[in-house]
Amino acid sequence: xxxxxxxxxxxxxxxxxxxxxxxxxxxxxxxxxxxxxxxxxxxxxxxxxxxxxxxxxxxxxxxxxxxxxxxxxxxxxxxxxxxxxxxxxxxxxxxxxxxxxxxxxxxxxxxxxxxxxxxxxxxxxxxxxxxxxxxxxxxxxxxxxxxxxxxxxxxxxxxxxxxxxxxxxxxxxxxxxxxxxxxxxxxxxxxxxxxxxxxxxxxxxxxxxxxxxxxxxxxxxxxxxxxxxxxxxxxxxxxxxxxxxxxxxxxxxxxxxxxxxxxxxxxxxxxxxxxxxxxxxxxxxxxxx
Numbered sequence: 001x002x003x004x005x006x007x008x009x010x011x012x013x014x015x016x017x018x019x020x021x022x023x024x025x026x027x028x029x030x031x032x033x034x035x036x037x038x039x040x041x042x043x044x045x046x047x048x049x050x051x052x053x054x055x056x057x058x059x060x061x062x063x064x065x066x067x068x069x070x071x072x073x074x075x076x077x078x079x080x081x082x083x084x085x086x087x088x089x090x091x092x093x094x095x096x097x098x099x100x101x102x103x104x105x106x107x108x109x110x111x112x113x114x115x116x117x118x119x120x121x122x123x124x125x126x127x128x129x130x131x132x133x134x135x136x137x138x139x140x141x142x143x144x145x146x147x148x149x150x151x152x153x154x155x156x157x158x159x160x161x162x163x164x165x166x167x168x169x170x171x172x173x174x175x176x177x178x179x180x181x182x183x184x185x186x187x188x189x190x191x192x193x194x195x196x197x198x199x200x201x202x203x204x205x206x207x208x209x210x211x212x213x214x215x216x217x218x219x220x221x222x223x224x225x226x227x228x229x230x231x232x233x234x235x236x237x238x239x240x241x242x243x244x245x246x247x248x249x250x251x252x253x254x255x256x257x258x259x260x261x262x263x264x265x266x267x268x269x270x271x272x273x274x275x276x277x278x279x280x281x282x283x284x285x286x287x288x289x
Contacts, residue, residue: 003041007050012057014139018164020052022141026163028052032075032114035106060113060168063087068174074113074167078125082107090174093131093198096182097124103190113167116152119159119221122192124184126153127222131198131214132172140165153221175212177202179285181277185269187260193217194261195269197249199277201232203285208233218255218266225252237282246274 011017021028029048031037032055040046054060060075063084070090072081081087082098101107101115101124115125116136129136129149136147141164152160161167177200184196195217202210211232213225231248235241255266 001042001044004044004047006041006048008053009050010053010056014057014060014166014168017052017054017057017166018139018141020050021164021166024048024050024052024163028163030054030117030166032117033077033106033110034114035102035110036114036118036120054166061111065090066171069171070174071169071171072112073169075111076113078102078107078110078112078115079104081112091132091172093180093182093200094128094172096180097128097184097198100124100182100184100186100190100193100196112170116149116170117159117161117167119153119155119157120192121153121156121220121222122194122196122217124193124196124216127196127198127214127216129170129172130222130224131200131212132175133224134173135171136167137169137171138165139168144168149222150224156220175200175202177210177212179203179281179283181280181284183273183277183280185273195255195266195273197270197273197277199274199281201278201281201285203282207237208235213249215249215253215270218253218270220256223253225249228252232278241282242275242278245278246271249274 009020027049029051031051031053060073062073063086064071078101088095112125115123134149136152138145154160180200182198184193186193198214200212201208211229213228216222228248232245250267250271255263257263
């Protein structure tokens with residue numbers, strides 16, 4: 001199929017892009033990498049009156065070390081995150097997860113801002129933003145505002161952006177952890193995840209001192225499992241810890257059933273991935289020690 005008719009503009013500043021969106025009266029769409037939007041246009045599931053192409057705006061593609069945070073511009077491509085040494089050293093869970101994002105051609109064009117704005121609950125970058133407790137910088141006609149990742153995602157394919165707002169930057173706090181893991185199952189490598197989990201821990205003399213857990217593919221938004229983090233810290237370390245951790249994680253989710261998998265199958269997958277992820281994270285803390 002072919003898209004419905006629309007106008008096209010290629011602004012050179014964020015301000016000009018926002019002006020075009022304001023003038024569209026809610027009928028405009030933003031083009032970044034286009035890997036999600038263009039199929040929607042072709043199937044006429046999206047019928048914007050105007051397409052605002054951000055690719056002519058300089059200064060929106062970068063990965064910057066800000067000490068305890070890593071700032072990433074909204075037009076940064078997936079491939080740049082995948083191959084960045086800075087991301088690998090400071091945000092290792094993101095680095096590992098990027099290899100699971102779609103396929104090479106899509107990673108070459110897709111952007112972090114586009115992925116977050118699309119808000120697919122089975123996509124890696126939305127889950128990573130929740131995992132790292134990222135702050136998403138949004139610019140609109142009234143200036144900039146920052147939103148926590150857990151607030152940004154409202155429902156499946158739904159975010160908190162107003163029609164005349166654009167994601168411009170994402171800041172990811174650097175975790176002071178010594179063990180981590182990312183695990184995912186998809187029908188084929190590069191497909192959307194049926195279930196996935198990210199785990200990061202800091203080990204102390206008497207056990208775990210801190211933990212971070214997030215999951216995707218098992219709810220309408222990515223989930224940071226804060227209660228499971230607290231319960232993991234209270235478990236103590238022993239041979240049965242991964243199995244008990246798996247039970248905790250599964251108890252915190254209520255997946256929907258769809259054409260790809262039943263709710264019970266997703267819970268089973270997540271339970272097995274949880275065991276594997278915690279074992280890997282704990283093993284890496286031993287190597288660091």
